[in-house]
Amino acid sequence: MTEGEDPEITLLAEATHDLPGKVNVAIVDTVGVFSSEMSIRAWNTHSYSAYLHTAKGLGAGIHEGTLTVKLCQDDAKICAQPHAGSPIALPYRVEVKSFGGTLSALAPDPAAAEWLTDKGDLRRTGYVNTSVNVSRLGPRFSWTAPDGSAAVVPVIQAGIAYVTTKKGMYAIDEQSGATRWRYTPANASSLTGVSRPAVSGTRVYASFDYNQYTNLDSVDSATGTFVRTLPSWKASMSTAPAVDGNLLVSKQDGGSLQAVDTSGQTYSVQLRGSSQWAVSAPPVIHGSAIYTYTGGGLYVLNRGNLAEIQRIEGSVAQLDFGADAMMLDDTHMAVIENDMYGNLAAATLTSFDIASAKIAWSVKGGFEQIAAAGKTIYAARNDRVAAIDAATGTELWSWPIPAGAPRKDDAATVYDLLATNNVLFVALANSVYAVDLATRTSVWSATVGGHLALSKNGVLYVADGKSPLRAFNVR
DSSP: OOOOOOEEEEEEEEEESSSSSOOEEEEEETTTTSSSEEEEEEESSSSSEEEEBBBBBBBEEEEEEEEEEEESSOOOTTTTBBBBTTTTTEEEEEEOOOOOOOOOOOOOOTSSSSBBBBBBSOOOOBBOSOOOOGGGGGGEEOOTTSSSSSOOOOOOTTTTTEEETTTEEEEETTTTOOEEEEEEEETGGGGOOOOOOOOEEEEEEEEOOSSOEEEEEEEETTOOOOOEEETTTTOOOOOOEEEEETTTEEOOOOOOOEEETTTEEEEEEETTTTOTTTTTOOHHHHHTTEEEEEEHHHHEEEEHHHHHEEEEOSSSTOOOOEEEEEEEEEEEEEEEEEOOTTTTTHHHHEOEEEEEEEEEEEEEEOEEEEEEETTOOOOTTTEEEEEEEEOOOOOOEEOOOOHHHHHHHTTTTTEEEEEEESSSEEESSSEEEEEETTTTTEEEEESSOOEEEEEETTTEEEEEESSSEEEEOOO
16 A cells, blocks of 8 residues: 555455354454454354554554454453454554655646636536656655645646645645645534535635535635635535636535625526435536536526526436536537436436437446546446547447456446546546556556546646545656
8 A cells, every 4th residue: 555545454254153142343453553443244143344444644664463353252342251263363464655756847738727626627527638648657745634634636726736625725836745825714613514626716615514504615816815705505515616707606405506606696596307305417607508417307507597598308307316417519518317316227328419409319327427528428337438429429449447446336436537638547446547548558557546636737636535635747
């Protein structure tokens, strides 16, 4: 493992015979390499699994010790009545590699756009108009929040990365990896969650949840100084607010949207056809309209007052969940549709023809994440990442996800996709791969996973919400 990572380690145990009476289990590591916080699950009377994590702050080097497994008829903390054969000694050796890092001089790519919000820009395509120098791919720096909590994936503008944690917001100089400023809201002790940030001009925005209410705060991007707050902003914490000039839009749980302009005028709309359990796809602002999917349909809304302009029925009427959405061009939008239970088998990739108010094409089954570059959609689907023709929905080629990747619902779990001109980055739970678009093979990987962002300066960020924020050079 690499310094700062927090992998889950699973121990499997099979009993060769029945154990009389109660079986209480304890796993003890007196050296402190493993955290005392662990969980144990009994699958039946003979099969058990234990889930462990290494201790926080475990430094680089070789760490050796012994796990002592106690099987007790009484309280496992006392274990005055051990079962026969208990305790069991399990020697271990953990190698922690230094993350390292090269703080090479940075220069912006004039063709690349800034990464200002989720998926990079308001179209949410996850595409950066730049080329990756595979020979230069490697660690730049690792950043840990001074408040001790993990950071979400950042937004980046003019060489400064902005991140949120459970306790506030930070600015990081991507040349040095140093913290530039910290913003902590006045009532931080009551915080229960913070959204991903968005940056626009001289302001950085994020939603701060206090359980009973939510505020949208804006701070000065240069100093971290508080500018203003918009109370009663009932935003979802899962995505950043979409910011376009003087307009801020955020999805809300239950199939609704809220928008506010810089004058403080607020609009909210409950989208028809959605239920209280509905989850909207993150909103897309494009031209004079706002687009979102919920309640089994794609909604086109007036950006001035959220009035409904049109609704296009989805591929399956009862679908109620918009997992992701992106604007392909001026008249086409791609959406991952799903049911309210989030069943992977039901996850359908649909292209909506907005000009004709109909579905252009739809492909059902196994879709998790999407990105797009030019006329190609990249989609995580079951155990592969597929390149799909944006015009027809035809699968052009695919890259198989490596065996051993964490799985859910019998499919590999892909956290994020990020496209460039020559490389597609694929992020899993505990690893990230660079797939060459010409050879369709992996040309680089790192043992960190999570969500992705790529700056104009050529710095790739990976954040899983648990470990330190990782930064990699790509040029």
